[in-house]
Amino acid sequence: MSEQSEPSGPHRMFGDFAPAFVDLTDNVVFGQVWQRPELSPRDRSLITVASLLTSGATEQLPFHLARARDNGLTETELVEVITHLAFYAGWPKAVSAMTVAKQLFRGDH
Numbered sequence: 001m002s003e004q005s006e007p008s009g010p011h012r013m014f015g016d017f018a019p020a021f022v023d024l025t026d027n028v029v030f031g032q033v034w035q036r037p038e039l040s041p042r043d044r045s046l047i048t049v050a051s052l053l054t055s056g057a058t059e060q061l062p063f064h065l066a067r068a069r070d071n072g073l074t075e076t077e078l079v080e081v082i083t084h085l086a087f088y089a090g091w092p093k094a095v096s097a098m099t100v101a102k103q104l105f106r107g108d109h
Contacts, residue, residue, distance in 0.1 A: 041071040054089040
């Protein structure tokens with residue numbers, strides 16, 4: 001686990017079950033990969049949200065939509081990303097992603 005005051009999300013979820021997976025997630029994915037200077041955190045979030053939507057990985061979207069906001073993307077921009085990708089990734093995937101975004105941004109269930 002990296003030097004944090006609290007255990008990471010992956011550590012809380014899988015720490016005692018898959019410690020190597022947690023280490024790779026915390027130190028490689030969110031450490032080395034996300035910290036590379038060639039892309040800004042904002043750009044990485046935009047790419048990640050788009051990738052999750054196009055692959056249908058909506059379970060990961062709440063975390064990454066929130067991270068995208070923290071990295072400077074507005075809710076309006078994120079809704080537009082989902083709308084734009086509806087025509088490239090498919091309407092059902094966009095509906096699923098929009099549902100997640102609405103729940104996160106507006107607290108609608």
